[in-house]
Amino acid sequence: MSALTLVQEQKCFGGRQVRFKHASAVLSCDMQFSVFLPPQAAEGKVPALYWLSGLTCSDENFATKAGAQRVAAELGIALIIPDTSPRGEAVADDAAYDLGQGAGFYVNATQVPWATHYRMYDYILTELPTLLEAQLPLSDKRAISGHSMGGHGALVLALRNPARFTSVSAFAPIANPVNCPWGQKAFTAYLGEDRTRWEEFDASLLLARRGSPLPLLVDQGDADNFLAEQLKPQTLYTAGMQASANLLLRMQPGYDHSYYFIASFIEEHLRFHAGYLQD
Numbered sequence: 001m002s003a004l005t006l007v008q009e010q011k012c013f014g015g016r017q018v019r020f021k022h023a024s025a026v027l028s029c030d031m032q033f034s035v036f037l038p039p040q041a042a043e044g045k046v047p048a049l050y051w052l053s054g055l056t057c058s059d060e061n062f063a064t065k066a067g068a069q070r071v072a073a074e075l076g077i078a079l080i081i082p083d084t085s086p087r088g089e090a091v092a093d094d095a096a097y098d099l100g101q102g103a104g105f106y107v108n109a110t111q112v113p114w115a116t117h118y119r120m121y122d123y124i125l126t127e128l129p130t131l132l133e134a135q136l137p138l139s140d141k142r143a144i145s146g147h148s149m150g151g152h153g154a155l156v157l158a159l160r161n162p163a164r165f166t167s168v169s170a171f172a173p174i175a176n177p178v179n180c181p182w183g184q185k186a187f188t189a190y191l192g193e194d195r196t197r198w199e200e201f202d203a204s205l206l207l208a209r210r211g212s213p214l215p216l217l218v219d220q221g222d223a224d225n226f227l228a229e230q231l232k233p234q235t236l237y238t239a240g241m242q243a244s245a246n247l248l249l250r251m252q253p254g255y256d257h258s259y260y261f262i263a264s265f266i267e268e269h270l271r272f273h274a275g276y277l278q279d
Contacts, residue, residue, distance in 0.1 A: 004135055007032060013073035014039035017063060026119050026127045027086040033128070034059040035136065036069050040076035047141035047166075047277035048078040048132075049270065050124065052150030055182070056102045059083045062147075065259040071267045075274045078138055082128060084150070086117040098182055099189055105177075106153030107201050109190035118190055121201075125157055125164065143273040147171040147262055148226075149182070155203035155216070155236075162214050166276035169217040169269045171262050172224055175236035176204040182230050204232070207247075208239035216240070216247040217272050219265050221255025 007019040015038040024031045040046050049072070051062050059081045062068070072079050085091075085104030092113040094100035109118035132138055144165050146154035151173025158168035177183020178198045187198040199205045220233045227233075233249055240247035255261040 002131065004131070012036065012069050015041065015069065015073050017069065019059070022131065024086070024123060024127060026123045027117050029086045029088045029091055029117055031083055031087070031123075032059060033083060034063045034081040035132070036063070036072055036079040036081075037136065038073045038076050038078060041078060041137045045137045045139040046076050046078050047143070048080050048138050049273055049277075050080045050082070050142060050144045050154070052082065052106060052124065052144070052146030052153040053084050054146070054148030054150050055084070056097050057084050057150075058102070061259065062262075065263065066266050067263045068266045068270060071270045075270060075278075077270065077274060077277060078136075080128070080132065082124060085120060091117045094189075099186060103149065103186065105149055105183075105186045105190060105201070106156065107187070107190050110197070111190060111192050114190050120153070121157070124153065125161060141166055141277050143167045143169075143277055145169040145171075145269055145273070146173070148231075148257065149174055151175075151218070152177055152183075152201075152203060156201050156206065158214055158216075159203060159206040159210060159212050160200070162212060165214060166279070167215045167217075167273050169219075169272060171219050171265070171269075172221060172226070172231055172257055173203065173218060173233075173236070174231060176202060176232040178202045178205065179235070180230045180232060204235040204239045207236065207245055208242050211243035212245050214246070215272075215276060216245060217269060218247070218249045219252055219261075219269075220249065221252050221257065221261050223254050224257045226257055
């Protein structure tokens, strides 16, 4: 198990906003991530919400733009904010914003040149929680959430591993990636031409086929420029109805795809998760 190296730290709402670096065995590169530890973590272990960010983002976007720390401090919930992909000179990349570094799509790549490093699914599911729960005051109670590409990742990880999480939520997730340009491009590159491999990373297909015992909350702005072509929340809703899932999909009038949207509703998502993390 790699050691955590402290990169920076600030006091925030009585807790600690920290950034760490470590050598990832799963991703075969050094990784940075951010953590908010609420004041309660000074007295004992606290539950955690894992936040997965979207295309072009790093661990810093949510930490600096969402305004989540105030409510997390009140509720006694840690915020775990990973990067969105492996990084470094030796890591394969692409000139486009929607493939390569900053666009890991939370899958385990099988294709050259991506397979060496792009295993974000295993990193989020296993390596990072194991590392953090051994070295920080975190319990084994975890919820997961995310935005856009990260909303896709959060839903897929929770639907495939319901015993690992208490609850899942998402903002404007890429809900049916096998049928949208972002997903088709990334899955072809990372997973190859066999579309049956893609289906294991599609939240709408997973929910329709497997159902879910977890509570799911999804917020989607109806003024989102990516709504019709890329996000397809109605497909997720239909899958949830088919599976009789505990899914609440809320269409939010006038909201777009930005962090202003996330900041407007993040308190409701944190309180939603707190009800299950603290049971």
